[in-house]
Amino acid sequence: MLYIVILFLFASITLYFLLGGADFGAGIIELFTSDDNKHRTRKTMYQAIGPIWEANHMWLIITVVILFVGFPDIYSEMCTYLHIPLLILLLGIIARGTAFTFRNYDAIKGERTQNLYNHLFIYSSFVTPMFLGIIAGSALSGQIDPAAKDFVHAYIFSWFNWFSMAVGLFTVALCGFLAAIYIVGETDSIDDIKRYIKKAKIFNVVAVICGGLVFIASEIEHVGLSKWIFGNVISLVAVIAATLSLVLLWFIISEQKNRQWIRLLAAFEVSMILISVGSTRFPRFVIFKGGSSMSLLTDHATVNTIDDLGIGLLVGSMFILPALGYLYYSFQRKER
Numbered sequence: 001m002l003y004i005v006i007l008f009l010f011a012s013i014t015l016y017f018l019l020g021g022a023d024f025g026a027g028i029i030e031l032f033t034s035d036d037n038k039h040r041t042r043k044t045m046y047q048a049i050g051p052i053w054e055a056n057h058m059w060l061i062i063t064v065v066i067l068f069v070g071f072p073d074i075y076s077e078m079c080t081y082l083h084i085p086l087l088i089l090l091l092g093i094i095a096r097g098t099a100f101t102f103r104n105y106d107a108i109k110g111e112r113t114q115n116l117y118n119h120l121f122i123y124s125s126f127v128t129p130m131f132l133g134i135i136a137g138s139a140l141s142g143q144i145d146p147a148a149k150d151f152v153h154a155y156i157f158s159w160f161n162w163f164s165m166a167v168g169l170f171t172v173a174l175c176g177f178l179a180a181i182y183i184v185g186e187t188d189s190i191d192d193i194k195r196y197i198k199k200a201k202i203f204n205v206v207a208v209i210c211g212g213l214v215f216i217a218s219e220i221e222h223v224g225l226s227k228w229i230f231g232n233v234i235s236l237v238a239v240i241a242a243t244l245s246l247v248l249l250w251f252i253i254s255e256q257k258n259r260q261w262i263r264l265l266a267a268f269e270v271s272m273i274l275i276s277v278g279s280t281r282f283p284r285f286v287i288f289k290g291g292s293s294m295s296l297l298t299d300h301a302t303v304n305t306i307d308d309l310g311i312g313l314l315v316g317s318m319f320i321l322p323a324l325g326y327l328y329y330s331f332q333r334k335e336r
Helices: 002-031 038-070 072-081 083-105 111-141 151-156 162-184 190-220 225-230 233-254 260-281 303-332
Strands: 284-287 293-295
Touching: 002 038, 002 111, 002 162, 002 260, 002 303, 038 072, 038 083, 038 162, 038 303, 072 083, 072 111, 072 284, 072 293, 083 111, 083 151, 111 162, 111 284, 162 190, 162 260, 190 225, 190 233, 225 233, 225 260, 233 260, 260 284
Parallel strands: none
Antiparallel strands: 284 293
């Protein structure tokens, strides 16, 4: 049952990145859109992120619940040493959701309030995935120092370092790329399709550059990312699969093939990137400075708790997944 719980944990993290990441990416695209095209971009984004907006944070909630119930020691350590980026992440989620709702349903749509909501939505869409990546990079890079003697080294430098910042920027670029690819399938305007494809190419290039920065920062901080990726068979296969899927994606776009396939390819590519990193560190979930770590296979709750959690997740998925599928179907229907 422990492996079932771990499977749900990684599935929730991946789905949150694919769905919530595209949701955040919509705001990132708006940040880098000219004023003349902002209105059209927002209208298309609302159609694209409609079903995602309704359900994306469910995966984050499931992730938190699994960690809190099934792996309380890991949850406690992360919330202690990474409480500052976690707080910024949560504030970003709240600010973004509030601004998105108010700028659409505010009874008095004045120019000043609309500008406030727009700026909150746009910048929180950038900050939130940035700190999501920072948290992930900090947990896996061995920057957390449990032996630190002062506040700065214990709670600031554990996440405020070159590697974690580079992972944060890489996460932002991936979110923008995902959103641009997803939105391509939501419009029938040739001009809009070309515009979003151009943005997808730009974010693709930025993601490659940020990925290079991650490797450079890894060498500076002595994280050893190159050994993770290229010293593990599963990780290497995942990187090759991600590269091939990216080539196929751009071939489909250039040949004006079925645009719905590019969403699946983009999601597959990002999933392979996550697998390439996660497989090298499994079962370790938090790595401390000095080499010690916390493992999902040893630092878990009691067997009875894990069994109950696993049963709850299995039963809950029987209700959640069909409902989620129907939600997507409802939003994607052409006839309203």
